[in-house]
Amino acid sequence: QQQVKQSPQSLIVQKGGISIINCAYENTAFDYFPWYQQFPGKGPALLIAIRPDVSEKKEGRFTISFNKSAKQFSLHIMDSQPGDSATYFCAASMNSGGYQKVTFGTGTKLQVIP
Amino acid sequence: SAVISQKPSRDICQRGTSLTIQCQVDSQVTMMFWYRQQPGQSLTLIATANQGSEATYESGFVIDKFPISRPNLTFSTLTVSNLSPEDSSIYLCSVARSGEQFFGPGTRLTVL
Numbered sequence: 042q043q044q045v046k047q048s049p050q051s052l053i054v055q056k057g058g059i060s061i062i063n064c065a066y067e068n069t070a071f072d073y074f075p076w077y078q079q080f081p082g083k084g085p086a087l088l089i090a091i092r093p094d095v096s097e098k099k100e101g102r103f104t105i106s107f108n109k110s111a112k113q114f115s116l117h118i119m120d121s122q123p124g125d126s127a128t129y130f131c132a133a134s135m136n137s138g139g140y141q142k143v144t145f146g147t148g149t150k151l152q153v154i155p
Numbered sequence: 156s157a158v159i160s161q162k163p164s165r166d167i168c169q170r171g172t173s174l175t176i177q178c179q180v181d182s183q184v185t186m187m188f189w190y191r192q193q194p195g196q197s198l199t200l201i202a203t204a205n206q207g208s209e210a211t212y213e214s215g216f217v218i219d220k221f222p223i224s225r226p227n228l229t230f231s232t233l234t235v236s237n238l239s240p241e242d243s244s245i246y247l248c249s250v251a252r253s254g255e256q257f258f259g260p261g262t263r264l265t266v267l
Contacts, residue, residue: 075255077258082260083260083261084159084249084258084259084260084261087255087256087257090255130197134256140186140251141251141254142200143256145197145198145199146197147196
């Protein structure tokens with residue numbers, strides 16, 4: 042059962058453009074929504090995260106928009122750079138047996154072309 | 156953050172054999188997690204390992220196939236047993252710290 046749906050599967054953006062990745066979740070028990078960035082041959086690295094009591098969070102060129110009523114959230118990468126080319130995973134987590142259990146989206150492979 | 160190392164970084168194994176993956180963390184953590192990432196796919200949690208207790212396995216994963224050890228608060232091993240080509244994946248160790256999850260670099264396993 043896929044509890045976090047992510048789109049698009051792949052994305053090609055021109056350098057300087059805006060990259061937008063969308064996610065939707067089903068379980069309202071999720072209370073934390075991180076985004077991970079993964080380069081080939083590396084493990085995922087936490088990029089930015091948001092809690093559902095906030096509608097937007099910005100860190101540098103990366104912004105999360107969160108719509109609690111629609112159960113949707115998105116990642117915007119402003120002024121996209123070739124170095125941003127990576128696979129991005131959205132995730133949702135909730136407390137389960139004393140720890141935050143994380144469910145990952147299916148991933149978006151981003152390619153930023155010069 | 157957390158500094159996590161895994162050994163080996165990659166391996167090629169024959170069908171029917173086993174591979175043990177080691178995970179070392181730079182400081183003590185209560186919980187460690189093992190994930191599988193099949194080629195081009197997302198991350199799937201295999202099990203959660205607490206020091207001094209049996210690992211807790213997710214649906215679809217069993218201890219006989221994926222035995223886990225957690226001898227102390229900085230180390231864990233995952234063994235993938237009786238390998239088949241379907242086990243070809245990246246296996247990732249992860250820890251939780253201050254509410255965040257951090258991942259190791261992964262072990263890329265290819266089964267022939």
